[in-house]
Amino acid sequence: MTAAGQPEAAISRPARPTPEREEEARLVARAREGDLAAYDTLVRRYQERVYATLYHMTANHEDAADLTQETFVKAFRALKSFKGHSSFFTWIYRIAVNKALNFLKQRRHRRFLSLNDLDLRAENDPELVELVSEDTPRRGARLNELQERLNEALLKLSEEHRMVITLHDIQGLPHEQISRIMRCNVGTVRSRLHYARQQLQAYLADLMP
């Protein structure tokens, strides 16, 4: 499952006319004619994934919330240019990615963390329980510490490397879709992913077994 609860296989499914895509095409057509109710449906469908991408890139809720709004507003204005060659999901992700990269270039001089609260279910995630061996009330504090260390390490990566880690390792998008979103070839995606993981492992060496 991806961060938004969507099976990875569903995202990696090739673009063929399915009932979902046909319905999405109808919604896009209506939104293009100014139907805000139709656009509202599209926003509700993709807002969590767009927000998650922007949040993992900025590590700040307020910035991510603003950028998510800007992404959807800009997408509405640019609907005329959406030709349907890619899915609406890929198209709006591309807008979000460009928004994030532009924002980070402007914000490069300041780096701070304003992290969201962890979902309470995180403490019961078996994989995370395995990471935090202490079975005590301190487990939550330990998880928050891990979260902070991880975000600091992510912020040390370049924007392109952080984007690949976010889209692939956190959100679960396939290489091909990332290459379409970032407008680069699949080999570049794989290369960036490999380098980014190596860097992260180096930054978090003391947490590694």
Place this chain on the structure above:
Amino acid sequence: MSAPHDKWDTLRKLLALKRHELPPPGFFDRLPDRIRARIEAETESSGGWAAWRRWFNFQWGFKPALAGAMLAAAAGLYVVEVTQNPAATNPEPRLSPDYGLVVVPAVVSNASSHLLADRPATPWTPPASLQPHLGTPPPPGLFRPGAGLMVSPAAFTPAGASLQAPLEPATTSNALHQVPAGETWPPYRTPQK
């Protein structure tokens, strides 16, 4: 030293931690309304031009080529209208049926007749104010090829007679004043020595 696979597995689990970071409760319930409000606010603030453009887009779909073609067609219609009907931009003056001058005859009273009698005899030409521009037909050969000048012969009244004669009523004829042939008007008098 741990195997690379173990390191990657640990990193993968750490990254999975990121999926549990959530925005404040209710954020995703409010976000669509905020986006909608922002779109509507930007639409209103962009003014009438944007509203017109949206209407145009909704009705026809925005096609620059179509807009250019419509503009060219409108310009063409305007040019055709102007060339076919020059009066639309340069209305021709209304002329009298005989295309004569519109003349307003002077009224000369008996009380002022002695002033005229002292004047030297000079050929009289109507002042420019009596030849209003709007009453002047177009020059021959320019707008009406082949048409000759429409000149009415001058006529004069005998000395002394014209002043006593009642004036003719105002006319739009091109004849300025009917004077018997062979006589001058105003009357010429030989200066008294």
